[in-house]
Amino acid sequence: MGDGIYPLARLLIIIGIITAAVGGLLLLSGKIPGLDRLPGGIVIQRKNVTFYFPVATSIILSIVLTLVLWLLGRR
Numbered sequence: 001m002g003d004g005i006y007p008l009a010r011l012l013i014i015i016g017i018i019t020a021a022v023g024g025l026l027l028l029s030g031k032i033p034g035l036d037r038l039p040g041g042i043v044i045q046r047k048n049v050t051f052y053f054p055v056a057t058s059i060i061l062s063i064v065l066t067l068v069l070w071l072l073g074r075r
Contacts, residue, residue, distance in 0.1 A: 025061070 038056035045051075 038054065038060070040054075040056035040059075042053040042055060043050070
């Protein structure tokens with residue numbers, strides 16, 4: 001086997017771990033009180049469809065994940 005396959009395998013494992021972590025956060029986000037009720041959410045209601053995009057929650061999660069990944073990258 002060549003040395004070129006190992007960085008790809010490592011990258012795929014890291015992507016899988018990150019995907020699992022984000023999935024876990026999404027599962028837990030419904031259980032954290034008040035996280036879905038922050039101001040700044042976009043709500044569009046039509047006859048049969050309601051669309052909700054939590055802007056403030058997305059910004060907070062982005063900041064937290066950025067800090068965590070930055071701290072992990074400082075090794």
